[in-house]
Amino acid sequence: MSSAPMTGQILLDTSALNLVKKDVDNIYNYKFKEAEEEYSKIVRLYPGHPIVYLLRGMMTYWQNYPMLHTSPSHVNFEDDMHECIKISEKNTNPAYAPEYLLADLCARGMLLMFYDDNDLIMEVTHLTMSTYKNIRRAFDFTSKSTDLFYFTGIYNYYRETFPKAYPVYRSLAFLFPRGNIETGLKQLQTAALNSIVIKAESASLLAWIYLSFENKLPESTHYCSILHENYPDNASFFSMYLRNLLLMKNYDETEKLISSYSDVGDKFFQAQLEIIKGILEEKKYRNYKLAEEYYIKGINDISIFGKYGNEYSAYAYFGLSRISDDNGEKHTRKTYRKEALKLADFKKINFDK
Numbered sequence: 001m002s003s004a005p006m007t008g009q010i011l012l013d014t015s016a017l018n019l020v021k022k023d024v025d026n027i028y029n030y031k032f033k034e035a036e037e038e039y040s041k042i043v044r045l046y047p048g049h050p051i052v053y054l055l056r057g058m059m060t061y062w063q064n065y066p067m068l069h070t071s072p073s074h075v076n077f078e079d080d081m082h083e084c085i086k087i088s089e090k091n092t093n094p095a096y097a098p099e100y101l102l103a104d105l106c107a108r109g110m111l112l113m114f115y116d117d118n119d120l121i122m123e124v125t126h127l128t129m130s131t132y133k134n135i136r137r138a139f140d141f142t143s144k145s146t147d148l149f150y151f152t153g154i155y156n157y158y159r160e161t162f163p164k165a166y167p168v169y170r171s172l173a174f175l176f177p178r179g180n181i182e183t184g185l186k187q188l189q190t191a192a193l194n195s196i197v198i199k200a201e202s203a204s205l206l207a208w209i210y211l212s213f214e215n216k217l218p219e220s221t222h223y224c225s226i227l228h229e230n231y232p233d234n235a236s237f238f239s240m241y242l243r244n245l246l247l248m249k250n251y252d253e254t255e256k257l258i259s260s261y262s263d264v265g266d267k268f269f270q271a272q273l274e275i276i277k278g279i280l281e282e283k284k285y286r287n288y289k290l291a292e293e294y295y296i297k298g299i300n301d302i303s304i305f306g307k308y309g310n311e312y313s314a315y316a317y318f319g320l321s322r323i324s325d326d327n328g329e330k331h332t333r334k335t336y337r338k339e340a341l342k343l344a345d346f347k348k349i350n351f352d353k
């Protein structure tokens with residue numbers, strides 16, 4: 001075998017593609033030792049390929065999730081993602097275009113998540129503007145890579161729904177070609193079923209879309225279930241599943257899953273779990289005093305994670321508002337509810353019913 005760096009055609013290399021799939025699955029399932037082993041094999045085969053930077057950045061991101069901008073690990077993560085984009089953009093070989101475009105868009109997507117979750121608005125704006133042309137290119141290559149359906153699906157769906165959910169963006173949306181909601185959902189479903197790198201992200205996005213935009217809780221829970229089944233050690237996916245079970249009032253199954261959970265020292269998930277236990281105590285057992293204790297502890301514990309903790313903090317404040325109302329404390333009820341509404345992106349996801 002030649003010792004020269006191989007820089008393209010992973011999509012046509014079945015053995016390498018299987019390594020990538022195993023590596024990504026291990027990353028999302030928090031099996032980082034196994035992920036490192038697969039990653040080393042990929043680097044030996046394709047040392048000059050942008051995907052090696054993408055995969056290393058993904059490992060850094062999930063090993064340090066939720067990644068705060070104050071965390072030293074963000075430097076390596078950003079460096080790897082920017083290097084991935086840099087190498088991808090230098091490609092001039094048409095045969096490599098699909099996989100280099102995929103690597104580029106994946107890196108941009110990871111960076112945008114990180115910037116948005118840390119309220120780095122300028123970085124989000126700059127990267128979004130430079131990403132648009134590559135998303136439009138993705139429409140030309142979906143037959144070469146199923147993963148690219150994730151990006152075409154995002155465009156088709158959010159081009160139509162985002163301006164409706166956030167009217168402030170309506171005037172900006174007119175600058176871009178129309179999308180199609182149903183087509184977007186079908187493309188995301190295709191990516192969730194058949195993609196290599198973006199399978200978990202596709203299912204996660206569908207779970208969120210069906211919950212927040214489509215108001216279809218059973219469909220959202222379906223994808224949460226798939227994520228938990230495929231990646232049982234991923235605490236983020238586990239918390240999503242527990243939340244949906246609570247929304248469906250499936251308290252017994254929620255409690256059963258919590259009892260089977262073994263503490264792995266994930267402080268962010270532990271804080272979420274405090275709030276989930278608060279919802280259980282409030283809704284299943286009507287033990288408002290204990291629920292209040294869980295809510296307050298959860299809010300305090302999750303506060304160090306910044307915007308990452310807003311969603312679950314909102315759930316806790318909604319709960320405290322309900323408990324205050326039951327206690328006849330009208331002023332406190334209003335105060336808690338105001339705080340919940342400030343933190344919640346989607347106000348109807350509140351466990352009030």
